[in-house]
Amino acid sequence: MYKLxxxxxxxxxxxxxSIIGILATLVSANLNSARSRARDAARKSDIRSIATALRLYYNDKNTYPVDGYFDSLWGSSWTDSGVTYMSKLPGDPLTSQTHKYEVGTDGNSYILSACLENASDTQGVSAAAAPYDAWCPTTKWMFQIEQ
Incomplete structure (x- = not known):
């Protein structure tokens, strides 16, 4: 008799x-895509929060802060004349890069920008032209709020 x-x-x-490896690869790729979209959502939310704080500042001072004003404030509290506009000025959630702030020559307008990871984001704009191409070197795609 044979033994089975x-x-x-x-x-x-x-x-x-092999099947488990293929499935793990597919899941990992989807997770990375979801993470980058989540970081882009955080960047856009941060830019909108900063824009709200800028409007409050403008209401108090009748002008927007000058270029370079935020250079030393990213990641710390934004307080001016005893008024706290933001408890922490947010930077990029992935890198140490800061958001880009430019004020108009008259002090009554500004452009606030953040580099995006997802180049197919429908709310993004091209960053392929100077001076943004060096600032957003990876995807050449950014989110902007202009006032």
Whole structure:
């Protein structure tokens, strides 16, 4: 009488391991895409929050802060004349890069920008032209609020 072999053959094990590897790769790729979209959503939310604080500042001072005003404030509190406009000026959630702030020559307008990871974001604009191409070198795509 023959005894039935128990267990799996080497081929069966290799097939199962290959399938698990392929599934893990697909899930990992989808997670990375979701993470980059989440970071882009955080960037856009941060820009909108800064824009709200800029409007409050403008209401108090009748002008927007000058270029370079935020250079030393990113990541810290934005307080001016005893008024706190933001408890923490947010920077990029992934890198140490800061958002870009430019004020108009008359002090009554500004452009606030953040580099995006997802170049197909429908709310983004091209950053392929100077001076933004050096500032957003990876995707050449950014989110802007202009006032």
């Amino acid at each position: 072999a128990r267990g799996f053959t080497l081929i069966e094990l290799l097939v199962v391991i």
